[in-house]
Amino acid sequence: MDGSEIKQLAIVSGKGGTGKTTIAAAFAALAKDKVMVDCDVDAADLHLLLRPKILTQEKYFGGKRPHVDLEQCTQCGLCAEVCRFNAIDNGVVNSISCEGCGFCSHICPEEAITMREAFSGDWFVSETPYGPFIHARLGIGEENSGKLVTVVRKKAMEVAQERGLELILIDGPPGIGCPVTASLTGVNLVLAITEPTLSGIHDLERILKLSDHFKIPSMVCVNKFDINLGNTAKIASHCKKNGSRLIGEIPYEPRVVEALVQGKTVMDYPCNEVQGVVHRMWKEVEDSLKVKKCLNTKSFVTG
Amino acid sequence: MIISIASGKGGTGKTTIAVNLVLSLQKGTVQLIDCDVEEPNSHLFLSPTIHQVTSMGIPVPRIDESKCTYCGKCAKVCEYHAMTVILKNVLVFDELCHGCGACSYLCPEKVIFEIEREIGIIQEGSGNGIPFVNGVLNVGEPMASPLIRKTKEKIQKEKIVILDAPPGTACPVIETVKGSDFCLLVTEPTPFGLNDLELAVGMLERLGIPMGVVINKADIGDRKVWDYCDSRNIPILMEIPMDRQIAESYSRGIPIVVENPSYIQKFEGLFEKIENQIAVSNG
Incomplete structure (x- = not known):
């Protein structure tokens, strides 16, 4: 399948x-012919519900770090002087502060500093009961999560093309910074999940602004809408003003957590009301993306 | 504390x-x-x-192109690919710049200065x-x-x-x-x-x-x-x-x-x- 025919949905x-x-995860259970990708690489959780069987594992090198040959180092202090991140001093590198710019390696008069690729995580191609799944594990305390997002998304595109899948389903990271930007570039539709709280509204406005910034159409879902109906109404009017469609209001339902504890998606656990809303939301999304209709809903656990 | x-x-x-x-x-x-x-x-x-x-803001590079020789040193040292030199053009991609200052320091002609970008x-x-x-x-x-x-x-x-x-x-x-x-x-x-x-x-x-x-x-x-x-x-x-x-x-x-x-x-x-x-x- 040609890359341009493949539709991408980012859930942020x-x-x-x-x-x-x-x-x-619920959409993973509903959508046909798709590949899932977890772009929340520094706190990835989707694998807990999709039960992946890892097919291949690859190492991720997120950037470079200086390596100092201490025998050549004369402790002149020039590296510390030029480093704007306070990450090197007398040949000792603080790999947490270091941003890998390589300035030190270029100015060292003894040429004692070389930049080396730093291993910063793993990424995986997996098979799940719902289809192929690309996910990652950023090394503990590593940076450059945006670059890792780009790596997993590129792989998802390859898998979609190879297997003729028409949809890439992206579970995005929170925030509006670099991993989010990397998750949004080139997607066809953004689905923003919010909650009817002041924080939820505040943060929704910023993520919708970001989506507009990239000129990506957006839809909105209010989770636990019944916690505060007034705020839900405010979200609805903000969506209207913003040109985003509010496509679902999910009630507060303790069974959602029960499903999670069982390691199941809400479509595989008896919680009727939530399933109904998610199902209608998916219809809106697939209509908007013009992808094939979903699986037969009768196969889902109800009760 | x-x-x-x-x-x-x-x-x-x-x-x-x-x-x-x-x-x-x-x-x-x-x-x-x-x-x-x-x-x-x-x-x-x-x-x-x-x-x-x-x-x-963070400091980002700007180039005094009247004195630039387009040698490409800045693009070469930038680990973030925030600069490229194409023929007689120096392009700066502000969003990619970490503000490390390597390009301006290492420019052989000293024609790169920095501005603060919010x-x-x-x-x-x-x-x-x-x-x-x-x-x-x-x-x-x-x-x-x-x-x-x-x-x-x-x-x-x-x-x-x-x-x-x-x-x-x-x-x-x-x-x-x-x-x-x-x-x-x-x-x-x-x-x-x-x-x-x-x-x-x-x-x-x-x-x-x-x-x-x-x-x-x-x-x-x-x-x-x-x-x-x-x-x-x-x-x-x-x-x-x-x-x-x-x-x-x-x-x-x-x-x-x-x-x-x-x-x-x-x-x-x-x-x-x-x-x-x-x-x-x-x-």
Whole structure:
């Protein structure tokens, strides 16, 4: 399949913990012919619901770090003087502060500093009961998560092309910074999950602004809408003003957590009301993306 | 004393803990700094009056092309591919620039100078008598860490400084928590909460920062978070039950201690436990 025919949906939120992964997993159960990709690489959770069987594992090198040959180092201090990140002093590198710019390696009069690729995580191509899944594990305390997002998304595109899949389903990271930007570039549709709280509204406005910045059409889902109906109404009017469609209001339902504890998507666990809303949301999304209709809904666990 | 509030998983209650903790401590002794510059929320609960707004930028290169020989050195040394030289053109991609300064220093003709490019603002003010600072990243800017670094320059060391961190375990979180005397990890007893707690613990161990856990919505989910903390000897310093009343007050921007003052004592207790933990880790 040609890359341009493949549709990409990014599920994001601005604020963390609003239900991105819950919705992404539910859509994974509903959508046909898709590849899933977890772009929340520094706190990835989607694998807990998709039960992946890892097919291949690759190492991720996120950037370079200086390596100092201490025998050549004369402790002249020039590296510390030029480093704007306070990451090197007398040949000792603070790999947490270091941003890998390589300035030190260029100015060292003894040429004692060389830049070496730094191993900063792993990424995986997996098979799941719902289809292929690309995910990653950023090394503990590593940076450059945006670059890793780009790596997993590129792989998802390859898999979609090879297998003739028409949709890439992206579980995005929270925030609006570099991993989010990397998750949004080139997608066809953004689905922003929010909650009817002041924080939820505040963060929704910023993520929708970002989506507009990239000229990507957006839709909105309010999770736990019944916690504060007034705020839900405010979100609805903000969406209207912004030109985003509010496509779903999910009630507060303790069974959503029960499903999660069982390691199941909400479509595989009896929670009727939530399933109904998610199902209608998916219809809106597939209509908007013009992808094939979903699987037969009768196969889902209800009760 | 610097105490950061982090979480791994988003939406577990970092801001709730940060705001209620500062409101429960003696006025004049605390400062609240919101380092979640991508999505700052603390101000929604503290409703501070902002006295000062400062534009914050990072240095980015500009070229005096009348003297440029297009040798390509700048593009060659830039690790972030923020500069390219094509024929007689030097292109600078501002969003990719980390402001390291290598290009201007290493330019053989010395024709590269730097200008400050705004990436966000820092707001300073106070609410309820508590000094407050937050950083707000401009929408569309990818790099949060430099703004967090600048926001942290506002730390008043003599005070008890509470830092509200962003979610996750990547660079913006590290930038926030490094230098803290203690980090409180807020989690919830679900598989997502536990998975991300383990990642956050790994991060703090690498940074060598002493830590404790707050379990929010403690009566949902399962008991695996407790088992994990037991097995790793991580102290659980507070538990907050799932309470629809708390959720509703939160939705309206009302701190728990305002809605239900009996919580003040609980947050005082939390602070005492943190102090004890810091004393223990200092030997």
